[in-house]
Structure formats: C-alpha cells, structure tokens
Amino acid sequence: MKKEYLVYKLSDEVKEACKIPRETFVKYGVKRGLRNEDGSGVLVGLTNIGNVIGYDRAEDGTLKPCPGRLYYRGYELDDLVSPVLKEKRFGFEEIAYLLLSGKLPDKEELVAFQGLLNDNMALDHRTIVHIIDIEGSNIMNILSRCVLEMYTLDPNPDDISRDNLMRQSIELIAKFPTIVAYAYNIYRHSVQGSSLHISHPKENMGIAENFLYMLKHDYTDLDARTLDLLLIIQAEHGGGNNSTFTVRVTSSTRTDTYSSIAAGIGSLKGPLHGGANIKCINMFHHLKEAVSNWTSVDEIDTYLNRMLHKETYDKSGLIYGIGHAVYTMSDPRAVELKRLAGELAKEKGRLKEYEFLKLIEEEGVKCVTAFRKSDKPICANLDFYSGFIYEMLGLPQEIYTPIFAMARIVGWTAHRIEELNFEGRRIIRPAYKNVQIQKTYVPLDKR
Numbered sequence: 518m519k520k521e522y523l524v525y526k527l528s529d530e531v532k533e534a535c536k537i538p539r540e541t542f543v544k545y546g547v548k549r550g551l552r553n554e555d556g557s558g559v560l561v562g563l564t565n566i567g568n569v570i571g572y573d574r575a576e577d578g579t580l581k582p583c584p585g586r587l588y589y590r591g592y593e594l595d596d597l598v599s600p601v602l603k604e605k606r607f608g609f610e611e612i613a614y615l616l617l618s619g620k621l622p623d624k625e626e627l628v629a630f631q632g633l634l635n636d637n638m639a640l641d642h643r644t645i646v647h648i649i650d651i652e653g654s655n656i657m658n659i660l661s662r663c664v665l666e667m668y669t670l671d672p673n674p675d676d677i678s679r680d681n682l683m684r685q686s687i688e689l690i691a692k693f694p695t696i697v698a699y700a701y702n703i704y705r706h707s708v709q710g711s712s713l714h715i716s717h718p719k720e721n722m723g724i725a726e727n728f729l730y731m732l733k734h735d736y737t738d739l740d741a742r743t744l745d746l747l748l749i750i751q752a753e754h755g756g757g758n759n760s761t762f763t764v765r766v767t768s769s770t771r772t773d774t775y776s777s778i779a780a781g782i783g784s785l786k787g788p789l790h791g792g793a794n795i796k797c798i799n800m801f802h803h804l805k806e807a808v809s810n811w812t813s814v815d816e817i818d819t820y821l822n823r824m825l826h827k828e829t830y831d832k833s834g835l836i837y838g839i840g841h842a843v844y845t846m847s848d849p850r851a852v853e854l855k856r857l858a859g860e861l862a863k864e865k866g867r868l869k870e871y872e873f874l875k876l877i878e879e880e881g882v883k884c885v886t887a888f889r890k891s892d893k894p895i896c897a898n899l900d901f902y903s904g905f906i907y908e909m910l911g912l913p914q915e916i917y918t919p920i921f922a923m924a925r926i927v928g929w930t931a932h933r934i935e936e937l938n939f940e941g942r943r944i945i946r947p948a949y950k951n952v953q954i955q956k957t958y959v960p961l962d963k964r
C-alpha cells in the first residue's frame with residue numbers, strides 16, 4: 518500500500534468510526550454541548566467573577582427570554598463603562614484591578630497598579646528574537662508560542678500559590694499587547710515587505726494607548742479611548758464561555774499558568790468563539806461585493822439564505838456575529854458597540870456602510886430564526902460590530918482576535934486564580950458514555 522494514500526484511507530475509515538446519531542444523545546440523556554433541552558447551559562461551577570444573564574426563569578422553570586445583562590464582580594457593565602465615557606478617561610486598568618481582586622481600586626491603588634503593569638510591558642530580548650526568527654502568519658498562534666516560552670523565562674513557573682499566580686497574571690496582562698504589536702509588525706515586514714519597527718512600550722502610558730503606539734504611532738486620543746472601551750467590554754464573560762472554561766478545566770489539574778493560558782488562546786481563536794470577529798468583517802466585505810443594492814431587504818435576505826444553505830461565503834452555513842449560547846433578546850456588549858460604531862461611522866464618513874451592516878444584523882437575525890425553526894430568540898453578539906470599529910480605527914484584521922485575547926487575559930487569569938483557591942476545589946472530570954458495541958479481537962494474519 519502506498520504510504521501517501523494512507524492518510525486518506527484512515528480518514529475515510531474514521532468517517533464511520535465518528536458516527537454517533539443525534540438521537541443517541543436524547544436516548545441516554547446526554548447534554549449535547551453541555552446544554553439542557555431548552556438551550557441553557559448545564560451548571561458546572563460557581564463563581565464570584567462575571568455574571569452573564571440572557572434569560573430569566575418562570576415559576577414553572579421554563580426559560581423566559583430577557584434583554585441581556587452583564588456584571589463584573591457584581592457591578593453592571595454599563596455602570597462601569599458610563600463614568601469612563603463621561604470623564605473621557607482610560608478604564609481598562611481599573612477594570613483589570615476589579616476583576617483580579619474583586620474590589621474597585623482607590624486612586625492610589627490604581628496609580629500603583631498602572632505603574633506595575635507598565636513596568637512589566639517590555640519583553641525579554643529572547644522572546645523578541647524568537648518572534649523575529651520564527652515569524653508566522655497567525656498572531657494567535659504566535660501569542661500562544663510566546664506564552665509557552667514565558668514558562669522557561671519564569672524563575673518560579675510551577676508555583677500555584679496565590680501570590681505567585683497574581684504576579685504571573687499581572688505579567689501576562691502587561692505583556693500581551695507588546696507581543697501582539699511586535700508579532701504583527703514582524704508579520705507585516707516579512708509578508709507585506711513594509712519596513713520593520715520595534716518600539717519599546719512608553720512609560721506613563723496605559724495599555725490601550727501603548728498598544729497603538731507600539732503598533733503604528735499614528736493614532737488619535739479618540740482611537741486610544743475607543744480601543745480602551747473595547748478592551749473593557751471584552752475582558753470577562755463568566756466561567757462558561759469556551760476559552761475561560763478551558764482555562765478553568767486545565768487549571769483544575771494544577772498545571773502551570775502558561776500551559777493553561779495557551780489552551781485558552783487556542784480556544785478563543787476558533788471561528789465560533791473569538792475568531793468570529795475576523796469571520797464577521799470578512800463576511801461584511803463579501804456582502805458589500807455580493808449585494809448590489811445595500812438597501813434592498815429582498816436581495817440581502819436571498820443572499821443570507823444562500824449562506825445558511827452553505828452555498829456561499831465560507832460555506833459553513835453560519836451567519837457570523839449572530840447567535841449566542843446565553844443571550845436571547847440582546848447582547849449588552851453588541852448594543853454598546855452598535856451605538857459606538859454609529860458614532861464613529863459618522864465621524865469617519867462611513868454611514869452608508871454602517872446602515873448596510875445594521876440591515877444585515879436585522880435580516881440576519883430574522884433569517885437564522887426562520888432557518889433553525891426554534892422559539893428561542895436570537896440576537897447579534899459582541900463580534901458583529903467589533904471588527905467594523907477596529908477597521909475604522911485603522912487596525913488590520915489579523916489582530917482582531919488577538920485584541921480580544923489582550924482583553925480576555927484578565928478574565929482568564931481571574932478565573933484561574935479562583936479555580937485554584939476556592940474551598941472544596943476538585944479536578945474537573947465529567948463522563949462520556951461509550952456507545953461502541955464490543956468487538957472480538959481478530960489476530961493480524963486473519964484480518
């Protein structure tokens with residue numbers, strides 16, 4: 518047998534071996550995707566960090582859709598965002614302090630925390646050399662590689678005492694923007710041939726502004742504050758989102774911080790999770806070309822239905838940026854980003870595109886609802902407008918998911934610390950029912 522064909526032969530054989538009919542899940546009462554019959558998530562843990570509310574429960578226990586609400590450590594997201602917007606200041610560091618410690622910082626604590634983050638933004642020269650040396654086209658994978666490398670550079674990598682976890686968390690939050698900015702600039706240099714610049718992080722500058730400074734130098738105060746707001750909004754989403762749960766599952770084995778965070782990065786990269794922001798902006802560009810009349814509901818519907826039938830765009834059958842595992846009537850972050858996108862579009866002269874995007878949202882929700890024939894309301898999620906905002910800030914799409922990671926590292930580390938410190942912690946180990954019929958072994962010369 519030719520070795521070259523073996524991979525196809527094995528792949529063909531595994532088609533049969535993977536078969537598990539949907540009804541089997543119902544038959545054994547197995548919660549597909551860790552979801553109950555009504556679509557709500559199976560409760561697998563308790564947390565004091567993020568609270569994601571997408572529905573209420575009626576007295577009879579049925580699910581009652583409601584507008585989405587999000588709380589960080591007991592504070593409603595909107596109450597945290599409003600003063601930052603009103604006072605035209607940066608807020609990501611304050612939110613990071615809150616999520617890590619459970620307490621809002623006073624002025625002195627905040628200044629000290631900002632200083633500590635700033636002190637930790639610079640990368641070890643070996644990490645810089647490796648980013649340059651190995652290059653790569655996917656910034657999420659480079660980020661993951663650099664995180665794993667931090668294990669080697671850490672004098673105390675395996676210690677899971679609370680003090681050490683906090684030190685590692687602060688270092689990771691501080692270094693993510695630097696890694697992403699350097700990795701993108703090196704990618705641009707090697708793939709697009711542009712000149713290479715590596716700017717060291719500046720003193721007395723926060724995460725959002727420092728990131729823009731290291732990435733491209735030319736940015737406005739509004740750009741930096743908009744990015745800061747996006748970082749706040751994406752910092753945390755409870756214990757059940759796939760990447761945070763991945764961090765909690767791996768942390769429960771008491772593995773080291775870097776292994777656990779690298780696993781979270783891998784999860785966030787997926788197009789059904791954080792990677793949807795890149796899929797979404799590409800979908801928007803695709804629709805801008807494919808739909809000739811941007812105000813025609815009929816033409817938009819026809820095209821979206823072709824997407825649902827796997828005929829066009831990436832042929833996955835998905836309309837990206839629509840739908841959520843928890844939210845039903847609205848995702849509060851998408852509501853905020855839609856408002857922000859409208860304001861920016863006005864300023865940047867892109868209102869026609871914004872109106873088109875809004876129509877895609879409206880029709881997308883209707884088309885998916887009709888297509889999947891479910892009673893559960895569906896809404897646009899965080900990723901629907903974030904890419905359009907990044908684009909208006911002049912940011913390249915290769916870094917959209919990495920920016921999500923720059924924010925979510927705060928939630929990941931907060932959850933890791935919680936996972937390793939609550940009373941009664943236990944390794945996470947659910948069960949799989951085996952549905953394979955038993956077979957009798959056949960000796961090699963008889964097959």
Ligand SMILES: CC(=O)SCCNC(=O)CCNC(=O)[C@H](O)C(C)(C)COP(=O)(O)OP(=O)(O)OC[C@H]1O[C@@H](n2cnc3c(N)ncnc32)[C@H](O)[C@@H]1OP(=O)(O)O
Pocket residue numbers: 550556788789790791793825834835836837838839840841842843885889893898899900
């Ligand atoms: C930051 C974030 O992670 S936000 C999410 C970003 N991801 C996306 O935008 C990708 C598009 N959306 C989706 O794929 C889904 O809505 C998810 C992954 C976000 C949530 O999935 P679920 O929790 O399974 O959603 P839900 O229970 O409401 O819907 C289930 C069914 O509707 C379908 N559905 C849900 N959203 C969509 C969509 N946008 N397009 C097409 N079909 C969809 C699912 O494929 C599923 O079908 P199935 O039962 O035949 O397998």
Ligand SMILES: O=C([O-])CC(=O)C(=O)O
Pocket residue numbers: 753754757758759790842843898899
């Ligand atoms: O909660 C989820 O499943 C996904 C999500 O919106 C997030 O992680 O921000």
